[in-house]
Amino acid sequence: MVPLSEYAVVPRTATLADAVRALDASQRHVGPDRQPHRAVLVIDESGRVVGKIGQWALLKALEPRYQQLRNDDTLARAGVSHQQLTSVLEHAKFFQNNLNDLCEQAASEPVTTIMNPATEAIDAEASLGEAMHRLIIAQALSLLVTRSHDVIGVLRLSDLADEAMKIIRTAARPAPDDQE
Amino acid sequence: METTQVSELTIPLDKYAVVSEQASLLQAMRTLRLVRDQFRLPRQSPRAVLVKNDAGRIVGQIGYLDFLSALEPKYTLLGDLDMLSRAGVSSDMVSSMINHLQLWEGGLPPAARRAADIRVREIMHSVSEAIDVSATLAEAIHHLVVCQAVRCLVRRGEEIIGVLRLADVFDAVVDSIEAQFKPPKGE
Numbered sequence: 001m002v003p004l005s006e007y008a009v010v011p012r013t014a015t016l017a018d019a020v021r022a023l024d025a026s027q028r029h030v031g032p033d034r035q036p037h038r039a040v041l042v043i044d045e046s047g048r049v050v051g052k053i054g055q056w057a058l059l060k061a062l063e064p065r066y067q068q069l070r071n072d073d074t075l076a077r078a079g080v081s082h083q084q085l086t087s088v089l090e091h092a093k094f095f096q097n098n099l100n101d102l103c104e105q106a107a108s109e110p111v112t113t114i115m116n117p118a119t120e121a122i123d124a125e126a127s128l129g130e131a132m133h134r135l136i137i138a139q140a141l142s143l144l145v146t147r148s149h150d151v152i153g154v155l156r157l158s159d160l161a162d163e164a165m166k167i168i169r170t171a172a173r174p175a176p177d178d179q180e
Numbered sequence: 181m182e183t184t185q186v187s188e189l190t191i192p193l194d195k196y197a198v199v200s201e202q203a204s205l206l207q208a209m210r211t212l213r214l215v216r217d218q219f220r221l222p223r224q225s226p227r228a229v230l231v232k233n234d235a236g237r238i239v240g241q242i243g244y245l246d247f248l249s250a251l252e253p254k255y256t257l258l259g260d261l262d263m264l265s266r267a268g269v270s271s272d273m274v275s276s277m278i279n280h281l282q283l284w285e286g287g288l289p290p291a292a293r294r295a296a297d298i299r300v301r302e303i304m305h306s307v308s309e310a311i312d313v314s315a316t317l318a319e320a321i322h323h324l325v326v327c328q329a330v331r332c333l334v335r336r337g338e339e340i341i342g343v344l345r346l347a348d349v350f351d352a353v354v355d356s357i358e359a360q361f362k363p364p365k366g367e
Contacts (some may be wrong), residue, residue, distance in 0.1 A: 013360065017357060017360075020354050020358050021358070021361070022190070022359045024354070024358055027346075032195070036319075037352050038351075039345060040288060055326060055347065055350040056325055056346070057345050058353065058354070059321050059324065059325050059350065060325050060352060062321065062353065063322075063325075065322075066325065077283070094255055094318075095316075095319070095321065095322055096319035096321045097354075099316075099317060099318045099356075100356065102355050103353065103357050103360065104360055105355050106357070107360060107361070121271075127284070127287070128281065128287070128288060129278070129284030129287060129288070130275075130278060130284075132248050132252075132284065133232050133274065133278055133283055133284060133364070134274055135245065135248070136245055136248055136249045136255065136259065137258075137259060137264065137269055137274050137277070138265050138274075139261060139262055139265040139267060140246060140265075141330070157245065158227060158244065160248075161227075161244040161247060161248060164247075164251075164288060164292075165212075165247075166215070166250060167288045167289065167292055168206070168251075168256050168288065168291075168295050169209065169210070169211060169213075169288040170290035170292075171288070171292035171293055174197075
């Protein structure tokens with residue numbers, strides 16, 4: 001788990017540019033042997049984590065036309081398949097403007113319009129199996145870690161997978177033809 | 181960044197983890213580790229394994245979530261996990277699945293022992309689409325966002341030549357936004 005103190009955190013009043021700066025600052029604390037984090041958490045006035053800006057959310061924020069599709073989970077529940085949606089979007093005219101201009105425009109966007117609600121969470125005392133289960137079912141890259149309903153950190157798929165692979169390498173029976 | 185092409189951010193196949201269709205999950209994991217150890221910085225190292233057929237053509241890929249879900253055979257009872265996640269499952273329902281299906285019973289070690297018996301061809305995602313190496317960064321962003329993908333394969337003509345990762349595209353965009361707020365040299 002990455003403790004909240006090492007993560008990039010911004011208030012609800014921040015802009016995307018503020019979030020990028022916070023991310024940049026937080027990455028300086030990540031050691032060379034660890035994957036840098038690529039998400040920013042958003043807190044309310046009482047310090048409670050209310051949202052997260054992940055990689056897809058930031059990239060989506062660059063193109064205002066994605067606003068119309070912000071709620072594509074609702075489309076999925078309404079019966080629009082991923083394939084149908086992909087087909088429609090692939091043929092739509094996105095990113096017609098200069099990418100640098102889009103970045104500049106998006107920089108002043110409030111984080112509250114970009115973030116996803118902080119919903120995927122796991123208790124700090126949960127087992128590794130439960131953590132894997134939650135990530136697999138949510139098909140998520142990270143989970144918020146809570147203790148007594150307070151967010152205390154972030155569990156990343158990459159860290160969990162690294163840990164699982166370590167256990168697997170130790171537990172797996174040796175086989176003479178294991179090497180490729 | 182406006183003129184950045186996919187080719188500039190692509191990790192070529194010879195720097196990526198690639199195994200044959202006949203390889204086991206354990207072999208794939210070991211290959212991934214070997215390749216990752218060759219990278220100086222963890223941020224650049226691969227987090228997936230590509231699968232090639234007998235003709236050397238890339239036919240599939242296995243990401244972290246595929247690795248983990250393959251270790252618990254009962255996930256096949258739940259059908260298409262991607263569809264399930266998009267449909268939305270409540271937190272209580274996720275918890276009850278563990279108890280009702282007795283998932284991850286005994287923890288990871290028993291599941292880990294299965295890794296040598298699972299063939300990568302049984303769990304890989306087949307290659308369905310790839311982005312052209314000469315595509316622009318904007319096209320790549322659109323592709324990654326629309327497909328909600330953490331990576332996409334890169335092709336030249338019909339041949340897969342590398343991998344473009346969401347993380348590298350994200351870093352390029354963050355650098356670009358950050359650069360706009362840095363004072364010019366001399367200030």
